[in-house]
Amino acid sequence: MSQANHTRHASSSSVGGIAVLPSVYKTAAVDLIEGARSWRIWTVMAWHGLRQRYRRSWLGLAWITLSFALLIGVKMFIFGALSTKDISFFAPYLATGYLVFRLVSNFIIQGAFVFIAAQSWIKAEPLPLSVHLYKLLASTFIQFAYMAIPALIVCIYTNHFHAMVLLYLPLILLVYAINGVWVSAIMGVLCARHRDIRYFVANIMMVLYFMTPILWVPPATGMRAVVANMNPLTHYVEVLRTPLISGTIPWNSMAVVGVCTLFGLVTSFLVFARTRKNVIFWL
Amino acid sequence: MASIIAENISLVFPLVGSDSRFGSRLGKKNKREGTPVGGQIITDHGRSSGIVALDHLNISLKDGDRLGIFGHNGAGKSTLLRVLGGIYPPTSGTIKIDGKVTGMFSLGLGINKDVTGYENILLKGLIYGLRKREIQELIPEIAEYSELGDFLDMPVKIYSSGMILRLMFSIASVMKPEILLLDEWISSSDKKFKRKMDERLESMLEVTPIVVIASHNEDRLYHWSNRVITLERGRVVPESKSKYQPPPPPRFRPDKDLLNRYTKLTNFAKVEEALALLPQIWPEDADLILHQTRKAALLMQLGRNDEAVTAIKKALELAPEDARLINQLGVVYFRLKEYDTAVTFLEKALRTSEGMVGKVELFEIACEKAGQTEKVDKIWELLDEVPVID
Numbered sequence: 001m002s003q004a005n006h007t008r009h010a011s012s013s014s015v016g017g018i019a020v021l022p023s024v025y026k027t028a029a030v031d032l033i034e035g036a037r038s039w040r041i042w043t044v045m046a047w048h049g050l051r052q053r054y055r056r057s058w059l060g061l062a063w064i065t066l067s068f069a070l071l072i073g074v075k076m077f078i079f080g081a082l083s084t085k086d087i088s089f090f091a092p093y094l095a096t097g098y099l100v101f102r103l104v105s106n107f108i109i110q111g112a113f114v115f116i117a118a119q120s121w122i123k124a125e126p127l128p129l130s131v132h133l134y135k136l137l138a139s140t141f142i143q144f145a146y147m148a149i150p151a152l153i154v155c156i157y158t159n160h161f162h163a164m165v166l167l168y169l170p171l172i173l174l175v176y177a178i179n180g181v182w183v184s185a186i187m188g189v190l191c192a193r194h195r196d197i198r199y200f201v202a203n204i205m206m207v208l209y210f211m212t213p214i215l216w217v218p219p220a221t222g223m224r225a226v227v228a229n230m231n232p233l234t235h236y237v238e239v240l241r242t243p244l245i246s247g248t249i250p251w252n253s254m255a256v257v258g259v260c261t262l263f264g265l266v267t268s269f270l271v272f273a274r275t276r277k278n279v280i281f282w283l
Numbered sequence: 284m285a286s287i288i289a290e291n292i293s294l295v296f297p298l299v300g301s302d303s304r305f306g307s308r309l310g311k312k313n314k315r316e317g318t319p320v321g322g323q324i325i326t327d328h329g330r331s332s333g334i335v336a337l338d339h340l341n342i343s344l345k346d347g348d349r350l351g352i353f354g355h356n357g358a359g360k361s362t363l364l365r366v367l368g369g370i371y372p373p374t375s376g377t378i379k380i381d382g383k384v385t386g387m388f389s390l391g392l393g394i395n396k397d398v399t400g401y402e403n404i405l406l407k408g409l410i411y412g413l414r415k416r417e418i419q420e421l422i423p424e425i426a427e428y429s430e431l432g433d434f435l436d437m438p439v440k441i442y443s444s445g446m447i448l449r450l451m452f453s454i455a456s457v458m459k460p461e462i463l464l465l466d467e468w469i470s471s472s473d474k475k476f477k478r479k480m481d482e483r484l485e486s487m488l489e490v491t492p493i494v495v496i497a498s499h500n501e502d503r504l505y506h507w508s509n510r511v512i513t514l515e516r517g518r519v520v521p522e523s524k525s526k527y528q529p530p531p532p533p534r535f536r537p538d539k540d541l542l543n544r545y546t547k548l549t550n551f552a553k554v555e556e557a558l559a560l561l562p563q564i565w566p567e568d569a570d571l572i573l574h575q576t577r578k579a580a581l582l583m584q585l586g587r588n589d590e591a592v593t594a595i596k597k598a599l600e601l602a603p604e605d606a607r608l609i610n611q612l613g614v615v616y617f618r619l620k621e622y623d624t625a626v627t628f629l630e631k632a633l634r635t636s637e638g639m640v641g642k643v644e645l646f647e648i649a650c651e652k653a654g655q656t657e658k659v660d661k662i663w664e665l666l667d668e669v670p671v672i673d
Contacts, residue, residue, distance in 0.1 A: 041409045041410055045406065055397070120393060121393060123370060124388055124389065124392035124394075125410050280371060
């Protein structure tokens with residue numbers, strides 16, 4: 001159990017910077033592993049959080065499915081008419097694109113609050129800090145599953161469901177999960193320390209939503225093609241959307257996502273390891 | 284074996300973001316004088332940058348230690364408790380904690396107010412390292428002990444603070460930690476539950492290897508601890524400078540082997556033999572009160588109540604105000620069916636200890652038998668009983 005036999009060493013100021021480095025990273029790694037092993041705790045926390053959001057409503061968690069269906073329905077109706085693409089392609093394109101975007105934006109926006117929202121637990125129980133990251137991960141994936149239902153129905157109905165996606169769905173979900181953890185870790189730490197960031201991020205996400213090809217299909221060349229390609233979120237969307245609705249593997253996007261994941265993971269781990277000890281004092 | 288070793292720990296609460304503006308009036312003044320409340324504020328370029336909550340403390344605890352932390356508001360008691368529990372990492376120094384920790388730090392923290400009492404029991408149990416099945420087995424005990432009844436099915440946000448205390452204490456008390464950390468809020472409950480808590484605490488103190496209690500009530504601290512430190516602005520006040528009385532001198536320490544034999548005898552109801560051994564363990568001249576109380580207890584088991592009365596009265600000559608002795612005397616008279624006398628002593632014990640010593644239930648029966656039922660209400664008035672939820 002996490003409480004048992006844990007040691008907390010504080011870096012004494014007299015110790016040289018380099019000598020301190022390994023222990024900080026080691027304890028951060030232990031935190032991440034111990035946190036993952038406490039899955040019994042964070043899965044229950046995630047369920048409690050979601051259920052509480054829909055408590056006293058008759059439909060409960062079905063509201064996630066319903067509101068997502070409503071949103072993509074309206075968007076198909078309005079933007080489908082504006083798009084030059086056929087609705088039987090545009091509908092699943094929009095539905096799956098928006099599905100992934102919601103997953104990613106949930107990690108970023110909720111990640112900003114991940115430690116602030118958990119401060120009552122952080123100040124009361126000596127749990128690994130990463131428990132709260134995994135709780136967000138679980139909660140986001142539960143919501144993702146509920147939102148995936150209407151998106152899949154649209155894909156199947158328009159004959160754009162390629163079963164081959166099931167082969168690497170586990171891999172892609174794992175990649176999303178890893179990204180979810182590093183994004184929420186770095187966002188959680190930064191936003192606990194600098195409270196202005198989260199307002200900034202909420203605004204940026206609105207901009208990113210329009211810059212990501214969800215409501216529009218990027219042309220082969222031109223300014224919009226550049227915007228789509230430069231935006232890493234495009235590639236995060238494509239790695240799931242393209243195999244699902246077109247049955248082809250977007251190697252280019254796969255590579256971008258791979259590089260982003262690796263880069264993000266390393267950066268986030270460095271930040272998390274060096275600030276982990278201070279997070280409780282910033283809450 | 285559980286242990287906590289804290290070497291030279293200091294803790295500075297940083298003031299970050301716009302919080303640091305608050306201290307800008309302090310200017311370059313580095314020390315605040317004239318108040319023992321709160322820690323020292325560190326300033327940096329005219330802005331406050333942190334508060335020193337703990338200042339170079341050394342604490343080492345091992346099995347059997349009951350540490351009391353005494354101090355003013357803001358002296359660092361709660362902070363130290365949280366550091367010992369592994370919540371706050373010290374800014375400098377090292378701390379090593381071995382053993383399963385249960386902390387009761389603050390009422391509002393460590394509980395999800397949006398979910399029900401049952402769901403919180405589940406969550407807390409999981410955090411303490413239990414499996415779902417084990418928690419299910421504990422739930423009846425928690426439900427009965429907390430007396431919360433149907434409220435356990437309600438979200439915690441509708442609970443009163445006393446009810447939250449009942450829930451949290453009930454959960455923590457069944458978890459069997461190796462290290463128990465208690466903050467002073469444990470005293471904020473209605474008197475009836477406080478009595479229950481005190482009883483449970485006494486039994487937890489016996490079985491928990493390490494206990495640390497922070498409080499600004501010295502009487503309770505000295506009652507519960509075998510070591511008390513006084514904190515002032517995050518530092519330990521040296522004992523000579525401490526304004527507060529040192530703990531009472533240790534009682535006569537009986538021989539360990541003899542004591543073990545004695546405990547075994549009493550456990551196996553060999554009362555006669557235990558009685559014979561008694562003068563060797565607590566000789567009359569070494570610790571008269573303890574000798575006579577034990578003797579009286581054994582005599583009562585043998586039904587020799589008259590002799591028990593004599594024993595207790597002997598001890599009472601030395602300590603006429605000892606509520607435990609008075610209560611014991613009341614119980615003997617109750618056994619002797621001298622209910623009027625029993626009522627007098629039982630009442631006196633309850634009154635002098637404000638309900639800490641004695642059983643109200645026994646007093647009620649005694650009053651009934653003696654035909655003095657009007658006294659029952661008066662005792663409840665004294666105990667400030669708040670109606671308990673059915």
